[in-house]
Amino acid sequence: MSDVRLVLRSRRVLTPEGERPASVTVGADGAIAAVLPYEAEPPPGATVEELGEDALLPGLVDTHVHVNDPGRTAWEGFHTATRAAAAGGITTLVDMPLNSLPPTTTAANLAAKRAVAGPKAHVDVGFWGGAIPGNVPELRALHEAGVFGFKCFLSPSGVEEFPELDRAQLAAAMAEIASFDGLLIVHAEDPGQLASAPRKGGPAYADFLASRPREAENDAIALLVELAREHGTRVHVLHLSSSGALPLLAQARADGVRLTAETCPHFLTLTAEEVPDGATEFKCCPPIRERTNQDALWQGLADGTLDCVVSDHSPCTTDLKTPDFGTAWGGISSLQLGLPAIWTEARRRGYGLADVVRWMSGAPARLAGLAHKGAIAPGRDADFAVLAPEETFTVDPAHLHHRNQVTAYAGKTLHGVVRSAWLRGERVADHGTPTRKTGQLIERTA
Template identity: 85%
Template sequence: MSDVRLVLRSRRVLTPEGERPATVTVDGEGRIAAVLAYDAEVPSGAALEDVGEDALLPGLVDTHVHVNDPGRAEWEGFWTATRAAAAGGITTIVDMPLNSLPPTTTADNLRIKREVAEPKAHVDVGFWGGAVPGNVAQLRPLHEAGVFGFKCFLSPSGVDEFPELDRAQLAEAMAEIASFDGLLIVHAEDPGRLAAAPQKHGPAYADFLASRPRSAENDAIALLVELAARYGTRVHVLHLSSSDALPQLAKARAEGLRVTAETCPHFLTLTAEEVPDGATEFKCCPPIREKENQDALWQGLADGTLDCVVSDHSPCTTDLKTPDFGTAWGGISSLQLGLPAVWTEARRRGLALTDVARWMSEAPARLAGLQGKGAIAPGRDADFAVLAPEETFTVDPARLHHRNQVTAYAGKTLHGVVRSAWLRGERVADHGTPTGKTGRLVERKTA
């Protein structure tokens, strides 16, 4: 215990074994030394942070963040994104390979992105690689360079420099990724189903919703399951919005396929019925669907068919959110708000804070293979979020640290105030204000 430099104490510590009063000690390397009884003695020379009745969660891990830096840093950059993450209790993000210029589709492009991110990181940052037409030969070098896996689209991504894969290209990429036991993460919407759907421009949300039918997700996931069975590839379905796909995901897993899936705060907390016409801050692809669909997604989380909840933080400049759902940029900014948004709805449904920690910290860390993250347990990084679960606040976009304060949550009252965030035992946010830049770049082979 002589190496202990920090002690955190709470009546509500969320450990892998459940919630309990505890004292957590942090060693000089920024790792958790022990989880002790609540009244354990504080070692001589150690600083004590007693958070009382506030909950001590493992720092959140968000494996679905579009930072867009370099190239489109006016949409979001590593400085602002990681500050927003810290303010929201997120201590590790994994950046998506598109919307930056260049995209992370080669090892050289990954090097450029790392050089840009390292001096700006307030929290730990890792990277996904990209699988696009013509870059199969780049996948293994990217894997060896430390990306956590590879993202692809099955329908147009919205940016020309990151094209979608057709069936043959998808099969080729999956075979290659399986050869080194990598992970493929997929934006799963079938382009044929999208092309056949009515495509009306204008302010009506109902028209936009009809243009992205559930069948597009369902058919794309069926293809992924078919190819995962053929090649043995680890596959993860991104931002699932269609609850109709849950049975086939459950069946695939029951048959032993390594297929996982995530959903997002906006699918769990917002509904199509509440989206005003012209309110394109609610536009994302796949879309926010009806309340009965949302209820089924919550059931998918409860029964384990869905693994994790991550933001899909996909920001843009204000001018790109035109009132026309057909032309507005599709993406929802929620990096700083995901924890209180999800907790507000989970609490209303009678679910526990331990569930939220599992979906938003433990499971994303496991997905990416971040072995030092995701739990308050000896040997893990001393990454924490301190949350006042029963306190409320009303979302004021001006108080967000995102580069652009466009949010679908504006004016909503949420439960759960993030008091502070800690990264390897250093405070990185205090009452909504980022306090220090101690983030590091993390990679698959050293995480």
């Protein structure tokens, strides 16, 4: 214990064994040294942070963030995105391969992105690679360069430099990725279902919802299950919004298919019934669905069919959020608000902070293979979020740190105030304000 430099003491420490009073000690190497009884005497010379009834959580891990840097930094950037993450208790994020220019589809493009991200990172940042038509020969090199896996679309992505894969291209990518036991992460909407759905455009949310039917997700996931069985590929379904796919996912997993799935705060806390016409800050693809669908997603989390909750933070400039759901950019900006949004709804439904930690820290860390993240346990990185779980606040977009202060949560009152965030034992945010910039670029290691 001689090298302990920091002790965080709380009546509510969320450990893998449950919530309990504890003193968490941090060594000079930035790792957790021990989780001790609350009354333990602090080592001589260590700084002690008394947190009282504020809960000490492992820092959140968000594996679905569109930073858009370089190339579309008017939409977002590593400086602003990682500051927003820190303010929201997220200490590690993994950046999506599209919406930046160049996209992360070659090892050279990955190097270009890392060069931009490194000097700007307030929290730890990793990268997904991309699987697009024609880049199968690039996938192994990207894997060896340290990406955490490969994202693809089964329907148009919205940007021309990141096209979707057809069935044959998807099968080829899956076979290659399986050859080195990589991970494929998929935006799963069937293009045929989307093409045959009614498309009216205009300000009515009901018309937009009808244009992205549940069947589009369900059919795409059925294809993924079929090909994952054939090739043995590890596959992760991104931003699931259709509760109709849950039985298919559950059966595939029971059959031994290597399949995981995530959902997002907006699907779990917002409903189609509450979206005003013309309010395209609520537009995302797949879409926010009805209240009964949301109830089923919560059940999917509870029974383990859904593994994790991540943001799918997909920002844009304000002018792209036109009042027409047919033409507005689709994406929800929520990086700073995911923890309180989920905690607000989770507590209402009878879930505890341990559940939130499992969904938003432990499971995403496992998905990305980040064995040193995601839990308050000896040897893990000393990454923490300090949360006042019973305090409330009203979302004011002017207080958000992402570049364009557009959010579907504006004006909502949420439970859970993030007091501070810590990265390897260094405070990186304090009462909503990012402080020290200590983020590192991280790679897949196993």
